[in-house]
């Protein structure tokens with residue numbers, strides 16, 4: 001299974017992709033899907049109407065399967081930031097309410113909540129992780145007060161891969177009637193996830209990392225039980241019906257997550273995302289996770305053997321993240337560049353993020369040059 005997955009990526013050995021937690025290459029299936037629709041739009045124009053709508057629906061269903069929710073609960077956006085903004089700006093926060101988040105969150109998650117709190121007179125409570133950047137949920141739970149309305153965190157932190165234990169956290173948020181929102185971009189497709197089973201109220205993410213699809217798609221999944229509470233942030237024809245419906249100033253928004261998609265969609269990007277998600281589903285997330293963690297462990301132990309200090313919330317033998325963040329020496333960056341190996345400068349050091357499509361040779365080349 002993993003061999004078929006690896007074979008779905010462009011492998012020449014010339015470029016080494018180790019910034020997959022930043023922007024990963026797309027699958028051959030995603031590339032072919034874009035070519036397919038580009039060709040049909042070129043030749044058939046409006047005659048494609050029925051078929052492309054069906055293919056967008058297919059992508060929505062596949063993504064919902066990966067998230068663990070119903071497809072009617074999923075809405076597509078242009079980025080994670082716009083999906084988070086939809087929820088944060090429309091969440092019924094009142095003056096004095098509190099929203100809890102981690103202090104090291106990525107801007108596309110942090111700033112929408114910061115802005116929503118500012119506009120409504122609510123308070124954003126940022127919680128520092130421990131010195132090794134681990135994120136035990138007790139630190140969040142300590143900050144809960146009667147005014148806490150939302151806990152909004154990333155599942156996997158973008159700096160080091162520290163995971164928040166969502167199943168345990170949701171037991172607490174449910175009991176205290178707190179809304180649990182999670183940015184899952186750094187984990188979906190890489191680690192098994194189940195929104196409904198885990199009791200998460202809403203999630204958001206994007207296409208260009210562990211879903212191996214083109215940059216330019218964000219998604220929001222909102223549990224149907226909250227659907228009436230969250231109003232559409234952007235509105236247009238598709239909020240109410242389709243482009244063929246007559247204008248009606250009293251029309252009611254749709255009753256599912258489609259009400260959040262105000263207008264026409266990025267068909268090429270969304271259908272390409274569906275093609276990559278289908279590959280992930282047919283390979284199995286557990287299989288992808290196992291291979292990714294094997295490569296990450298090989299990289300981490302190799303770096304440590306060479307004397308690099310790895311900044312990680314995990315013990316060396318229990319490294320359960322794709323992210324390997326290490327402290328570079330003065331030559332590290334130029335050596336990585338000489339190998340055409342990409343990387344990210346993140347938080348305390350250099351972040352390398354192998355994916356399941358990488359080869360052992362990729363890791364060995366990097367270790368030998370460093």
Ligand SMILES: Cc1ncc(COP(=O)(O)O)c(C=O)c1O
Nearest residue numbers: 079080081106108154158185206
């Ligand atoms: C935690 C997290 N959220 C979101 C994003 C992406 O946000 P957007 O799709 O708005 O660019 C990233 C990385 O790019 C990220 O690491």
